[in-house]
Amino acid sequence: MDRAPIQDAPQQRWNDYDAPHADLREFVSRAERAGELLRIPGADWNLEMATLAEAIYQGAAANPPALLFEKVPGYPENFRVLSGSTNSAKRLALTLGFPVPRSSLDVVRAYRDRMRTHKPLAPRVVKRGPVLENVDKGGAIDVLKFPAPFLHELDGGRYIGTDDMVIVRDPDGGWVNGATYRSMVVDKQRVALWMSPGKHGRQIREKYWKQGKPCPVLISCGHDPLLFLAAGNELKFGLSEYDYAGGHRGLPYEVVESELYGLPMPAHAEIVLEGALHEGETAPEGPFGEFTGYYAGGRSEQPVMRVERVYHRNEPILGMATPMVPPSDFSYSKCVMKSGMIWDEVERAGLSGVTGVWCHEPGGARMFNVIAVKQAYPGHARQAGMLAASCQSASYFGRFVVVVDDDIDPTSLWQVIWAMSTRCDPATDIEFIRRAWSGPLDPRLDKASSTNSRAVVVATRPFERLGDFPPVVRASAELRQKVEAKFKDLLGKLAQR
Numbered sequence: 001m002d003r004a005p006i007q008d009a010p011q012q013r014w015n016d017y018d019a020p021h022a023d024l025r026e027f028v029s030r031a032e033r034a035g036e037l038l039r040i041p042g043a044d045w046n047l048e049m050a051t052l053a054e055a056i057y058q059g060a061a062a063n064p065p066a067l068l069f070e071k072v073p074g075y076p077e078n079f080r081v082l083s084g085s086t087n088s089a090k091r092l093a094l095t096l097g098f099p100v101p102r103s104s105l106d107v108v109r110a111y112r113d114r115m116r117t118h119k120p121l122a123p124r125v126v127k128r129g130p131v132l133e134n135v136d137k138g139g140a141i142d143v144l145k146f147p148a149p150f151l152h153e154l155d156g157g158r159y160i161g162t163d164d165m166v167i168v169r170d171p172d173g174g175w176v177n178g179a180t181y182r183s184m185v186v187d188k189q190r191v192a193l194w195m196s197p198g199k200h201g202r203q204i205r206e207k208y209w210k211q212g213k214p215c216p217v218l219i220s221c222g223h224d225p226l227l228f229l230a231a232g233n234e235l236k237f238g239l240s241e242y243d244y245a246g247g248h249r250g251l252p253y254e255v256v257e258s259e260l261y262g263l264p265m266p267a268h269a270e271i272v273l274e275g276a277l278h279e280g281e282t283a284p285e286g287p288f289g290e291f292t293g294y295y296a297g298g299r300s301e302q303p304v305m306r307v308e309r310v311y312h313r314n315e316p317i318l319g320m321a322t323p324m325v326p327p328s329d330f331s332y333s334k335c336v337m338k339s340g341m342i343w344d345e346v347e348r349a350g351l352s353g354v355t356g357v358w359c360h361e362p363g364g365a366r367m368f369n370v371i372a373v374k375q376a377y378p379g380h381a382r383q384a385g386m387l388a389a390s391c392q393s394a395s396y397f398g399r400f401v402v403v404v405d406d407d408i409d410p411t412s413l414w415q416v417i418w419a420m421s422t423r424c425d426p427a428t429d430i431e432f433i434r435r436a437w438s439g440p441l442d443p444r445l446d447k448a449s450s451t452n453s454r455a456v457v458v459a460t461r462p463f464e465r466l467g468d469f470p471p472v473v474r475a476s477a478e479l480r481q482k483v484e485a486k487f488k489d490l491l492g493k494l495a496q497r
């Protein structure tokens, strides 16, 4: 589904605030004022919340709002669940502090421009914060005091962590990684964590275990959506998601050190679980409905976190991200973020001439990505494709990269398919990358090697033929304008049909 442009007006600043939101609650109230939030009372945690998210995100609305589930049956009235926090161009712009966007590419461009001056900003340790309003210990610990959703009919359990940030400290160097990894409730005091091979949290976990130590962990399950954007996208190893997100905010995050392991938790987080992963301590995890639209990961033994503390605010809001056949309640936000990140990384690698990048939603923002270039030399288009397929933010779970000329809008599947159909010679213009980074969620994984392959489809006019490639059949802008002005009334009536 191509997203419609939002408006034709020039880009505006949000008029009632310039400072970043302090926390998820302030974000929610700003989103509501911008008409970007729908309150839904009475939906059950058991399949209803996720099925509503599916109906709304796959329904007719062009830009569905964020969903705030309230009055969840069986739970205190004000224990809420938020789905789709970042899943529109406007909410993304609100999250990242960009002007009101007119289209998806406005946000991608704003991201790329931001990264030209972006500097990571380390968090500030504070003694107190709202996250300490309630601290549960010992027998009082029950992670099911929150309305953790059971998302899909074939899931293996309730997932408290989907829009989460799993926080671990690298024993070498001491930097802190934050990442979104699914977290399934095993029982009141245990949560299973699924981390794919190669992910930073998993690499760090292995380091502790090699030293014969348990790996201390925090799972933040409701926080500023900017942390979700940082945690759910591949940053370079060694760059803390706190610092990266702080750099976007222009203000350091306030963090409180956790009681047992001294790990930094967002002082304004809604819910944080603290515990440790002990080598050899596992539980069956999954199956889980995944972002590809399949249950490929199945059920497997995964490391379990013994929950030793639960910190939460009064009237907490649990974040929820619901993977499914795209579109989902987070897939659009991934398209925009990934596009901005790939564009930025490709340029940092030294490539010039990129005019747009778009990671398409049917490909889960990973498997069907398009890069547009204004070709300046022979080989330019292939170089763009190879970089867009292999940079850090694109490498995991890639599949197809299509390179198009700068006259093609990379967000328009219609135009991209036209370019592929008319400018690409399959036998000479498709390159393959073999044994690339994928993982068990890939339904088409080569199980013997645990890798997949990539196709880089060069759908640009051949550089040598730029001068004599057949002209495109399209009225010139002047002619189109003149004729449209002359037949304005007729075209206006047609537009209303």
Ligand SMILES: Cc1cc2nc3c(=O)[nH]c(=O)nc-3n(C[C@H](O)[C@H](O)[C@H](O)COP(=O)(O)O)c2cc1C
Residues within 6 Å of the ligand: 162, 163, 177, 178, 179, 180, 181, 182, 183, 194, 195, 196, 197, 198, 199, 200, 201, 202, 231, 232, 233, 234, 235, 321, 322, 330, 396
């Ligand atoms: C909603 C959502 C759920 C995700 N679930 C998982 C997961 O269960 N396991 C995993 O390895 N990656 C998962 N990811 C992808 C990671 O968050 C992403 O690869 C991230 O870059 C990992 O952080 P790292 O680079 O610090 O390892 C998920 C992403 C999103 C947006």
